[in-house]
Amino acid sequence: MKPRVLDASFFARPALVVAKDLIGKSLVRRFDDGDVRAIITETEAYIGPHDLACHASKGRTARTEPMFAPGGCWYVYFIYGMHWMLNAVTEGQDYPAAVLIRGAGQWIGPAKLTKALEISKQFNAQPISPESGLWIEDRGNKVSPRKIKRTPRINVDYAGDWAAKPYRFVMSPLPEGEAGKRVVKSRVR
């Protein structure tokens, strides 16, 4: 199967659907000397102004502005004084929702992933497409629905009733070998 770059039509859907569908897709980061691909293994959905775990539940601010954009751009923010979090914005304009990418390839943990792939604010509010240097592909990797576990989200205990909602998706068991391998190609363009 020919790889398909996921475009805005993929992301402009309910955050829960996108979060689940992203499991098994390939996150691609372009560097000067080649591309790095990693299969997404863990995601979390943050859904709308009423979700107390969603940053946008505290209002539309400079930081959360990208979440209000139409699905298909990145929302990257800094936390705990040292970590960058990578989120794909979903749903439609003015409805703040996003999917946190918590694990891909050999990197398990959202801050490990962004550190390894050198992802920081340079991608915030940028389109999820090759043009920005960071995108997602469907490379035909099928993940059986029974291998996708649903659990509550991590570290959102402060969010009241929303803390218990099963908005986290994890591939189990994790893939072996190929995932996270660095693929060096000739420079594109």
Place this chain on the structure above:
DNA sequence: GCAGTGATCATA
């Protein structure tokens, strides 16, 4: 179990 670390935002 908890320190580290600093941007962000509400409060003043």
Place this chain on the structure above:
DNA sequence: ATGATCACTGCC
């Protein structure tokens, strides 16, 4: 200007 908070990690 100040202080609280925080979608984490790694060490104790």
